[in-house]
Structure formats: structure tokens, C-alpha cells
Amino acid sequence: MDLSRSLHEREMTAWLSLDHENVVKPHGWTLATEESKESIGFISAWCEEGDLHSYLRTHRPINRYELIRGISRGLTYLHERDVVHGDLKPCNIVMHNGIPKLWGYGLASIIDDRNTYAQESAAFTTLRYCAPELLNSDSGSRDKKTDVWAFGCTAGEVLYDKHPFQGIPISRLYAKLGVESPFDWDSQRYPDELKELVQGCLTRLPENRPSMESVRNALDSDFTARRRAQRRTRLLADLVEVQHCNLTGKIIIDEWDGRSYGNGFKGVYENDTVCVKTLKLPEDGSVTELARRFSREISVWLSLAHENVVKFHGWTLTGEGPICASLISAWSEGGNLKLHLKSQSINRYELIRGISRGLAYLHERDVVHGDLNPSNVVMHNGIPKLRDFGLFSIFDSSTTPALETSSLPYCAPELYNEKDLWDKQTDVWAFGCFV
Template sequence: MQPICINGRFGDVFRGIHKTKGEVALKRLRIGGAGMDEEVIRRFEREADTWRRLKHPHVLEFLGTYKPEAHIYFVSPFAKNGTLLEYVSARPGINRVRLLWETSDAVDYLHRENVVHGDIKASNLLISDNGHVLLCDFGLAKPTHAQTSTALKGAGTLRWQSPELWNNEPRSFGSDVYAFAMTIVEMMTGKHPYHETKNSALITVRIVGGSTPEPKPAPRDWPNGLLDLVRKCWVVEPKDRPDACTLLASLNATPTLVRRCCMPPVEHFGLMVRAS
């Protein structure tokens, strides 16, 4: 494996060479101590079981697992174009509506398969070699009929979480839709939600209180209808939010967007890339 590492919530990602698949990414789950091993293995098996059955053009392909002594890895294609924000930051004229549509297509597919992703955000959206979205990181994904462990209730990334998750409600299709709207704002502005607030407790208060990171004044360079769609995804009651199929149809009807201004620099929130 090459010594390039991305540090994420539950593991580290390395680049390697597979003898038949070529360049691949290996996600290594972190193992805290002897007492954590059983929980880590359960999480690994749950993610593998969910991911391996997902087959879609906009879902990162599952290539298998690798279990050398003392470590466990997921193997997937290596996305050299990086994350969604990295990709659009380097391409100010890219059609962002297409990328959002592809993301909603992946989310709609998961929901039709009765799978809740649980952690939708731009850093969990990779870009394929031919420039298409690939939804990844299924560490919090679960079938809708599955029980949610106490350890994972409320899990996810703070700034993308919907208010009901703070009432100990399980992640749902509705919480995925809420996070997708956060991702729209993230991609269109180049900044993570609530970027002006650094204190986690204050962010939590804002989320629970119904304060959303809506851009103000309303951006003139957003396509007609996109901000209204975001607002609908942010309503307090999950059942009143549009479903993923509606998001897909709405984005399909959204005027094509080619931004004329430069994208702000990417802010690597919650993700550190380093070479060792």
C-alpha cells in the first residue's frame, strides 16, 4: 500500500494495487483495544453485508474485503478525482445540477432498496474517473427493518444531522433527505453547514431550535427552484419532507446550472489528508 492516508470517522483509507483490479482504495477500520474488537467486527460485517448488495452507477463499487493479521479492510476502486467539493472547486464551470441529480439518483436507489445511508455529505461523495458521482461510506447505513444499536443512535456528522436525531429517533429516509439538502448548500457555497460557528454545542442548539444554514441573501446564481427544494427538505417533521424520488424528479426539472463565478476554496472539514 502507498503511504497516503485519509482519516475518517471510523477508519483510514489507503491506496493500493490489486493484481487484477489495478489501483484500489483500502478502508481500514480502527480497532481501539481488546474490548472493542467484537464491536468493530460486528460493524465491519454489517457494513460489508449492506454495501456488497448495492449495485448502481452512482454507488461506489464493493470489490471485497481484505483481512491480514490484526487489521480488516474494505476494498473498492480508487477515485483519483477525489471528493465532490474537491472536484467542483477545481472546475468552476462544471454543471452542478448534474452532480446533484446523480447524488439524488444514488439516494433514491438506496431508499428503494430499503437502505438508510445515515451520513450523506460531500466528503462521502467521490468522483469517478469519468466525472460521475459515487456515493460511499456505508458505516452507518442500515436496512429499514434493522435495529439501530444504542452506540450508533444519533451517530452521523453533526452539521448534517436533522433535529429529530437529537430526540433519540433512529436515522430514516427523512434524515437522509435533510442531510442531502445540507449537501446541496455545501456544494453550492463551497462551505460546510454552519461554517461560521465552530462550537459544537452552539451548532446543536441551532439544529434543535430549527435554525438552518440557508444562504442569505438568496444567491442569484442558483438555478430557479433549488433553494425552495432545500427549504422543503428542512421542514421539522420528517414525514413532511419530500422523498428521494421527488428530489430526483425536481432536480431533473431544474434548469442546467453553469456557474460563471469562481468556486470558493474547499474547506476540508472533518477530513484530513496527509502523506506520511
């Protein structure tokens, strides 16, 4: 690219001053000359998880609302410092430790406009995120309002897993931009107020679009709390089939005990010591479907009674912060088997027999464990007991790959294919590894 050195240095000075969690930190630049043309290399922090486009395809489950909140914060930060991104899209957002970070910002200020957007075929992928006014080569220029449009397109893609104007060929996009919406908004997956906020960013007239500051403030408001409260109320209403084992308010939390349950608490229920295991419930998708899966699994777990299976008592539901269900089960004093094997002289053959009996009992009742490993077997009076069986069934198997809720060393080979799910045969593989 042809550069003006002074313009470049001025922009780089501004970029080097940027410091925000949702903006890639620039370290510096390199400049080279080849055939009388200057080319530039930008040096920035490395982000392990790749760009957002790839991240959306390879990671499940994802808190999509938090993703767009992070993107809005990063873009607002740039705008507050009069930096226009100019080419916001999922490929220009990278992920690090689950945090979205904007990069590629501000390049429009040092690159000849004729080399970007609609004018060059090499940039056609950007056209889907291009504000309508940018198609007017006489008056169109990148500014904060065109960034807001691109944010709306990016947010829509994050929420709906679809490109803007998906299915429409590039050759027809010119006629669609500013005339038709980039997305189908009929989905009931998200609250109306969130859809309306994103739709507002995609208003045809730039002056009618909100500022990124107002978008960020809306996303940072009590919107999340209201949404969670609404989901909690609906979830409780839909869980009528298992209300008889709803122990909310009946459990006294005693202490955290990592010996027996890695993220469990010791509690008291009707004078008995119990384990309280907290499970974050998915916040995307249908509440009714989540309640159906949850009710089904709870009903099955309550019916189980076997010496080698941890006894399940009931559940509680919390609504402060992320929606979490706490699963209440019998307490096992001996800790998990992983620790037990290290600390005691034991009859390993009897241990294997007990585990096989417990797993066979689950399979006879069509319960797949889904994550059999030494940490998910606890000891009580020398008897091995299976725990944490069937938790994956609460999640939507169409969007949650098996590998995300299983321990990799015990995963059957077929689980590395995201299309394959847990079943009795994958449990058998895990049992073999276990033995």
C-alpha cells in the same frame, strides 16, 4: 470497532449486490483481530478525483446542478434497496470522471451508535449534516428521512460553496439545528424552485420531508430544460448590443472537419465557407453578467482586421441541451499549424514573423489570446492566422482558473497559481514556447 460477525456478513452481502453509476462499487472486505477486538477493512473501486469536498475547491467550472442530480440518484438507489447511508456529506462522496459516487453508506448498521455523530468529538465534522432528531439520544436513529436532511445540507454546500451553518462554532450548533436554516437563501444564483426543493429536504419535522425518490424525480424532470430556456431567453434579451451580428438561422452546416478546427464545423454563410466553433457557455452565475462579457468580447472581435488574425463574422445561440454559442469565422483551408509543420516544407522564420505580427496586433488592441499554441493557429494560402483568442474572457475569471482553458505545455509558470490570470505576459511566454 467491535463487530458482530453475522450482522457484518449480512450487511456485506447486501452491499455487494449494489450496482449503480452514482454508488461506489464494493468488492469485499477484510477482517482482522487485534487485542481481542475485530477491525474491518472495506475494499471498493478506486476513484481518481478524490472526495467531493476537495473536488469543489480544485475544479472549475463545475455543473453543480448535475452534481446534485447524481447524488440524488445514488441515494434514491440505496433507499429503494432499504440501505440507509447514515453519514452523507461531501467527504463521503467521491468523484470519478466527473461523476459523483456515494461511499461510506450503511456503516451505521454495523457500528455502535455511541461512536458516531454528536456523542463523540471525533465526529464533530458530521454534526453540520446531522438531522435535528438525531440529537435526541433516546429516540433518534438514522433512517431515510435523516438521509434526506443530510442530502439537503450536501446539496446546499454544492450550490453555494459554503458548509452548513458556516461561521457558527460547533459549540453553538446544538442550539441552531432545527431552529435556523443551515444556509442563507437570499442568493439569486439559482431558480426559486431549486432552492425550494433543497429547503424542503431541510424541514425540521421528518414526516414533512420529501422522499428521495420525489427529489430525484423533480431534478430529473424538465426542470433543466425550463431553466435553460429561461436563461436562453434572458440571455438573448440582454445581448442587444451585438444583435446585429446574430447569425442564428443563417448558417448552413456542411460537415465536421478536424483538419482545421478540432471541434469545428464547416458551414456556409452568404455563399462563403465559414467555420462554426461551438462553445458551451457557463450555466452558473448571473445571466446579465454573462451577457455583458459576451457582448464586450464579440464587439471587440468584430472590429479586428489583420492578415494574421482569423476574421470573425458573428455568433449564434442554441438552447437545446446545454446553452452553447457558436462563433462564426472565416474558413482556413490549410488546417492548423500543428498539422502544417508535419506535412510541408515551409519557411519557419516567416511563420514566426506572421504569428508575432498577429499577436502584437491583438495586444495593441488590449486583446489577450489566452491559449496560444500550434493548434490555435490556422493556415490559409501559406499565411498563419491566430484563432480562438480571448475565449476565456467570456467565463468568470474569479471562478475559472487559467489552467482550465489553456494548453498546459504553453502555460506560463504564474498560471499554476490559481489566483493569477491570463495577460499579455503569459501570451509572451506561450509565444516563446511556440517558437
